[in-house]
Each structure stands twice: as structure tokens, then as C-alpha cells.
Amino acid sequence: MSKLEKVGVSDGSDPELGSDGSLYKEDDFSQVYTEEQLNQQVEELAQSYGINQKKLMWKIDLWVVPPFCLLYFLSFLDRVNISNAKLYGLAEDLNLTGNQYNIALTVFFVPYIVFEVLANYCIKFVKPHIWLSTLILLFGGISIGMGFVTTFGGLVACRFLIGITEASTFPSIFYLLSTYYSKAESQRRFSAFFSCTALAGAASGAIAFKINDLDGVHGISAWQWVFIIEGAITMGCAVILFLTIADFPEESRFLNEDERAFLKRKLEILSGSSSAFEIKNTFKDVGKCFKDILIWMPALAYFGLIIPSYGYAYFAATIIQQMGYTAVSANQHSVYPWLCAFGLINITAFVSDRYKRRLPFAIGTSLMAIVGLAMVLGATNAPRVRYAGCFLTASGLYTSMPLIVCWAALNNGSHLRKSVGTAWQIGFGNIGGIIATFIFLAKDSPVYKPGLSTCIAAVVFAMLSMFGYFWALYRINNAKQTDAYRQKFQELSDRDKINAGDRNPRFVYLY
Incomplete structure (x- = not known):
């Protein structure tokens, strides 16, 4: 039987196996399995391979999640440290005027947006541990270079290059994580990784707070030391990540042959579709994906959340400083909302996986963010209330984002x-980052009414997109139970059936 006929899950005790240990069967979508039946099939599969599932999951968690956490911690650290450097005099030393600081923030997003899909396409041809560790080494070096720029043009050039090198990190990590975990296992792992953005935000403030003591050492200003020290740390960690970043499960270095085969078949059973790792996709295959509403709705939701999230990351320290703190104290106080966000991200993820629900938690945390933004906007004469709003804003936004990203990633088959x-x-979502850099303008200081109002509207838009995504999933789940849908799917070529992934009638969307 051809490998392209790999479409479903086993419905018998003697499944036909391919040469790579994968599961093959004739197309038969009339059989519907309960969650209990699917789990039983996985348990029988584990016994046939002699796999202890709990030990294997611990092994995967140990080898896969921590390196990605470190990778994105470094990535986000080098991305937002410019806000801390600004407090220490970057704008004054480079003679930035008007909106030049905002322009420097914006140019990062242009290549970051353009190269994301291409980067995820390339990672199938260059092993992830080589691809990602090389990019980490490069953007660490560029970050060091930012410490030595003397003009606005030099700053813009460095920000543009960082955008290119970082384009692959975030989507590639989510892509890789989604190939190791089932829908019910994924959120706490995704959020553990994503919570590193909160830790990076906290660390950026904490490092900047300590770096103030280096101001003038060797003739280098404190803002320059921010880039130099954090860039050097990133480059040093690139070597560690080269040795530890996990490749795709099918070619993973830390799994043995039986573990790779079991993991691949387990995820096929639980998802109801093949991973299609063996298929070499073309640009035409990529283009077909953009005709699907399920590709667009999560992107719109993430776009809505990105606007306030980057707005907060880039301007929170400045807002806190304008509450009456010194630059050094503002960097210190910017740490605590990030730490609060770190806790909520991980707690919510465990509860979300426990109840196997995404929408209620994404909506709830988005509402929290709206309340926080409203407090920062409305309490112009109450610094403590504004500061409390920073806690709710950071916690709500940075908890909601991994929920919507994980929700979409695991619903793609x-x-x-x-x-x-x-x-x-x-x-697409990071287009919101461009908007974020131009809605917090110096002339609107210290209230930033246009920026904060736009952020609130953006979160509302994100929530509407989440409901739209939920409704689309609900309708398709119901349609998959009809003979008309199954017949239409049967008419596809074998290759298209596999590439369709989650559109397989056996695949049940999570919401």
C-alpha cells in the first residue's frame, strides 16, 4: 500500500503498518471513535512497542520544552531591550527627533512579517537545531552591534537585521511543539514556552536596573551596555542550543526508533489524520492553505492581541517612569507585572488542558486585559491605580496570546x-506590532490616550475574531458528520487528503 494512503486510525486489532511504522488503512470515515476508545488504542499501541507513556512524556518534556524556552527568552530579550535602553539615554545620545524612535521600532516588523512563512517552509529542509541556533547566534551578534551605533540610520539597520534573523524563531517553535503533543497535552507546554516572554520582560528590566552601575565604564554608556551584555549572553547560549534543540519527531536525536514510531502513530490516532511529514510540499500547496478561513481567523485574533502586547512591552517602562519614578526605579518596577503574568500564564494553561477548552480562557483573560488598559487610561491622577492596571494588562494579554496560538496550531492537522x-x-499578527509603535507618541505623553484607546479596541476585535473562529470550527465539526462532506473528501487525491490534515472527517476540532 502506498504511503500516500495513510489517512486514518486503526479500527482493528491488526492494523497494516508501513515501512516506517506508520499506520495505514483504507478510507472509511463512517467509524467514529469516542475519546475513551482512542485512548485505549493508544494504550494498546504503547504495549505493543513496550513504551511507558508517562516516562516518554517526561523525556519529551525535558528535551523539547526547555531549549525552546531558552531560545525564545533570548529572542524576546533582544527584541524589547530597546525600551530599557531608551530610559538610559539612547534617544538623546543618537539625537533622535520626532517619531524616529518609533520608526526604529517599526522597521523590525517589516522583515519579521515578510519572512515568517518562508522560514517555516525552509525548516523542513534544514534541520531545526542547525537553523535556529544559527539564527540565535546572528541576532545576538547584531544586538551587540546596536550597542555601538552612533546614528539613527545605524539603529534602523540593526533593527531591520534583527527582524530578519528572528523571523523564524517564534512560528518555528510553535510548529515544532505541535508535532510532539496532542491537543489535550499541548497548552501547558505551549504556555510554559510562551511564558518566557514574561520572564524576558522581567529580566530585561532587572538587567537594565543592574546595568546602571556600569554607566561610563570603559567610556561606554549604560544604554550601550544593555545591548552589549544581553547580546553576548545570547551568542554564548547559541552553542548550547545547537546541541539541545529538538528536530522533528521523525528525525529526533533523543528518541529511539520505537519511540519515534510510537509517537508518530499515537498523534495520528488522537488527531484522526496523518502528519504528512514525508510529503515534500510545493509553493502551490502553501498557496492552497490561504483559501481556508481557519488559517485567517486565528491570525486576525492574534493581530488584535499583538497591538496592545507590543505597546505594553515597548512603553510600559516609560509609562511607569512617568508615574514619578526615576529611570532606574522604573526599570525595577517594570519587572513585577511581568512576574505576575508568568504565574497566570502557566496556571491558566494547566486548567485549560484539564478541561480541554480554549475559548473561555482566551476570552476571560482578554477581558482582564481590557480592565487593566482601562485603569491605565482612566486613572490619570492615580499612579498606583495605573500601576495596578499594568499587572492586569500584562497578565491578561500574555496569557491570552499562547491560548489562541496553541488553539490554532493543534487544530491544524x-x-x-x-x-x-x-x-x-x-x-500576519505581527502587523499589529507596526501599529503599536505608532500609537504611543511622545506628544501624547503621559496619558497616551490614543494609544491606550486603540489597544482596548484591538482586544475587543481579537475577542470577536475568537468567537468567529469558534463558530467556524463548530460548523465544520458538525459538517464532518454528514455523508456529503465525507463524499467530497473521498473525491480528493491521496496526496491532497493527507495535506488537508484537519479537514479529514476523523479530525475533531478543539474549542
């Missing part, structure tokens, strides 16, 4: 759809 879906969601 094949490698093709995971690759395109995660890259487009992150890439």
Missing part, C-alpha cells in the same frame, strides 16, 4: 497546515 498556519498567524 498536517505538517503543511501546521507550518503555514503557525507562520501566517504569527506573521
Whole structure:
């Protein structure tokens, strides 16, 4: 039987196996399995391979999640440290005027958005541990270079290059994570990784607070030391990440042959579709994905959340300083909302996985963010209330974002759809980062009414998009139970069936 006939899950005790240990069967979508039946099939599969599932999951968690956490911690650290450097005199030393600081923030997003889908396409041809560790080494070096720029043009050039090198990190990590975990296992792992953005935000403030003591050492200003020290740390960690970053499960270095085969078949059973790792996709295959509403709705939701999230990351320290703190104290106080966000991100993830629900938690945390933004906007004469609003804003936004990204990534069934879906969601969503850099203007200081009002509207838009995504999933789940849908799917070519991934009638969307 051809490998392209790999479409479903086993419904018998003697499944036909391919040469790579994968599961093959004739197309038969009339059989519907309960969650209990699917789990039983996985348990029988584990016994046949002699796999202890709990030990294997611990092994995967140890090898996969921590390196990605470190990778994105470094990535986000080098991305937002410019806000801390600004407090220490970057704008004054480079003679930035008007909106030049905002322009320097914006140019990062242009290549970051453009190269996301292409980067996820390339990662199938260059092993992830080589691809990602090389990019980390490069953007660490560029960050060091930012410490030595003397003009606005030099700053813009460095920000543009950082955008290119970081384009692959975020979507590629979500893409890789989605190939190791089932829908019910994923959120706490995704959020553990994503919570590193909160830790990076906290660390950026804490490092900047300590770096103030280096001001003038060797003739280098404190803002320059921010870039130099954090960039050097990133470059040093690149070597560690080269040795530890996990490749795709099918070619993973830390799994043995039986573990790779079991993991691949387990995820096929639980998802109801093949991973399609073996298929070499074309640009035409990529283009087909963009005709699907399920690729667009999560991207719109993420776009809505990105605007206030980057707005907060880039301007929170400045807002806190304008509450009456010195630059040094503002960097210190910017740490605590990030730490609060770190806790909420991980707690919510465990509860979300426990109840196997995404929408209620994404909506609830988005509402929290709206309340926080309203407090920062409305309490112009109450610094403590504004500061409390920073806690709610950071916690709500940075908890909601991994929920919507994980929700979409695990609802994409094949490698093709995971690759395109995660890259487009992150890439298109980051257009919001461009908006964020131009809604917090110096002339609107210290209230930033236009910026904060836009952020509140953006979160409302994100919530509406989440409801739209939920409704689309609900309708398709119901349609999959009809003979008309199954017949239409049967008419596809074998290759298209596999690339369709989650559109397989056996695949049940999570919401």
C-alpha cells in the first residue's frame, strides 16, 4: 500500500503498518471513535512497542520544552531591550527627533512579517537545531552591534537585521511543539514556552536596573551596555542550543526508533489524520492553505492581541517612569507585572488542558486585559491605580496570546497546515506590532490616550475574531458528520487528503 494512503486510525486489532511504522488503512470515515476508545488504542499501541507513556512524556518534556524556552527568552530579550535602553539615554545620545524612535521600532516588523512563512517552509529542509541556533547566534551578534551605533540610520539597520534573523524563531517553535503533543497535552507546554516572554520582560528590566552601575565604564554608556551584555549572553547560549534543540519527531536525536514510531502513530490516532511529514510540499500547496478561513481567523485574533502586547512591552517602562519614578526605579518596577503574568500564564494553561477548552480562557483573560488598559487610561491622577492596571494588562494579554496560538496550531492537522498556519498567524499578527509603535507618541505623553484607546479596541476585535473562529470550527465539526462532506473528501487525491490534515472527517476540532 502506498504511503500516500495513510489517512486514518486503526479500527482493528491488526492494523497494516508501513515501512516506517506508520499506520495505514483504507478510507472509511463512517467509524467514529469516542475519546475513551482512542485512548485505549493508544494504550494498546504503547504495549505493543513496550513504551511507558508517562516516562516518554517526561523525556519529551525535558528535551523539547526547555531549549525552546531558552531560545525564545533570548529572542524576546533582544527584541524589547530597546525600551530599557531608551530610559538610559539612547534617544538623546543618537539625537533622535520626532517619531524616529518609533520608526526604529517599526522597521523590525517589516522583515519579521515578510519572512515568517518562508522560514517555516525552509525548516523542513534544514534541520531545526542547525537553523535556529544559527539564527540565535546572528541576532545576538547584531544586538551587540546596536550597542555601538552612533546614528539613527545605524539603529534602523540593526533593527531591520534583527527582524530578519528572528523571523523564524517564534512560528518555528510553535510548529515544532505541535508535532510532539496532542491537543489535550499541548497548552501547558505551549504556555510554559510562551511564558518566557514574561520572564524576558522581567529580566530585561532587572538587567537594565543592574546595568546602571556600569554607566561610563570603559567610556561606554549604560544604554550601550544593555545591548552589549544581553547580546553576548545570547551568542554564548547559541552553542548550547545547537546541541539541545529538538528536530522533528521523525528525525529526533533523543528518541529511539520505537519511540519515534510510537509517537508518530499515537498523534495520528488522537488527531484522526496523518502528519504528512514525508510529503515534500510545493509553493502551490502553501498557496492552497490561504483559501481556508481557519488559517485567517486565528491570525486576525492574534493581530488584535499583538497591538496592545507590543505597546505594553515597548512603553510600559516609560509609562511607569512617568508615574514619578526615576529611570532606574522604573526599570525595577517594570519587572513585577511581568512576574505576575508568568504565574497566570502557566496556571491558566494547566486548567485549560484539564478541561480541554480554549475559548473561555482566551476570552476571560482578554477581558482582564481590557480592565487593566482601562485603569491605565482612566486613572490619570492615580499612579498606583495605573500601576495596578499594568499587572492586569500584562497578565491578561500574555496569557491570552499562547491560548489562541496553541488553539490554532493543534487544530491544524498536517505538517503543511501546521507550518503555514503557525507562520501566517504569527506573521500576519505581527502587523499589529507596526501599529503599536505608532500609537504611543511622545506628544501624547503621559496619558497616551490614543494609544491606550486603540489597544482596548484591538482586544475587543481579537475577542470577536475568537468567537468567529469558534463558530467556524463548530460548523465544520458538525459538517464532518454528514455523508456529503465525507463524499467530497473521498473525491480528493491521496496526496491532497493527507495535506488537508484537519479537514479529514476523523479530525475533531478543539474549542
